[in-house]
Amino acid sequence: MSRFEESAPAKGGFSFDLCKRNEMLVQKGLKPSSYLKTGTTIVGLVFQDGVILGADTRATEGPIVADKNCEKIHYMAPNIYCCGAGTAADTEAVTDMVSSQLKLHRFHTGRESRVVTALTLLKSHLFSYQGHVSAALVLGGVDVTGPHLHTIYPHGSTDTLPFATMGSGSLAAMAIFESKYREGLTRDEGVKLVAEAISSGIFNDLGSGSNVDVCVITKGKREYLRNYMLPNPRTYVSQKGYSFSKKTEVLMTKITPLRELVEVIEGGDAMEE
């Protein structure tokens, strides 16, 4: 990828030309527009046959829930999945982009993608944007070299861990992992632990909520368990229901007819060039 030759504005990417003007507007009292952050609890752990990823499904915009059931476990390759926390647009865009790059690479090499490849592509992209792409990721997968689990921070640093949590609910989830994780978990034990950690985030962190998504990746197989647990049904539905019969009140009706005849004057002034 020859990125160095192109100048930033021509190819896209960040142009900082408007920063001074934005500063001036903020000083004059303009509030900057908010973007959709995922709040979030995302986790990953390594078990005896592979990796398990988990995520909640709430997307927030400040104190309001924008999406009650969004998908935070993104596809990267048939054997690699990535959970994303931070700005929703950034996590979507960066995982889609690297997923496409991995596919092209698979065509090029004729081999299954490796987790470290995805890791390097993601971290170098995020580093080059100096943290402005607000994506905190938990990347997990199984390739020829074995199972791998990594965390990637918005500024581009990475860690390789046996179990990891990210997002606003990461402390709640990590408390569960630190108490109950051990090496060599079976699939059922691993899924149960991941679901427990995500539940801890859902109930104790206000930025996370709704349902639990789980993804189990083993050698040659992956199971995407969308809405594995739904611990938050709506508590009250009115029996009789509500009707919204009130339309906008009409206070006055006035009809102004448009002119019916338009006269065409022959030989008028030509239109100016």
Place this chain on the structure above:
Amino acid sequence: MPKQQANWSPYDNNGGTCVAIAGADYCVIAADTRMSTGYSILTRDYSKIIQLADKSVMASSGFQADVRALQKVLAARHLIYQHQHNKQMSCPAMAQLLSNTLYFKRFFPYYAFNVLGGLDSEGKGCVFTYDAVGSYERVGYSAQGSGATLITPFLDNQLKSPSPLLLPAKDAVTPLSEIEAIDLVKTCFASATERDIYTGDKVEMLVLNANGIRREVMELRKD
């Protein structure tokens, strides 16, 4: 060293939502029981409602330390009133007292968003809604707190008179029965909980009518 701004605030927002609806001969006051700070939950079981007099109940969301202090001041003032006048304060009188108490701290306000509900001297339901410094108005229904922006449009649709310009003007109190009003309040909280992260856990509802006062609690989503 560049000029440093003060970055300690005496206030915190503990979240929560309060609603009150006035009926022909009853009043419903409800508030959720979640107390939070930032992204964390402090407790799932905190009552934001207090009964100030036998026919006045106040629900307050905002900064609970200030709410608690305000409740104490009002309770003390009511006790003094009872000693001096040998009777309980009426709801409109309590409404005025609350307004004065809030304005007294105009330049270091109580971070409390209050809604006062009860029965007036004729036995009709009344609801008074306040801002943080004591501006108040008698209304047919009101919502305050983090979920207020989600609940108020729904109540406007179900309870509001069509337009103040259309005559005859409808009365401030709703023609709904007590059961229907409670159903409405439950729906409001269940819906607000879905979309507001600060509202949830449980909703506590107090109903005042000629027979006295009744308390009901309903479970809400805990996430």
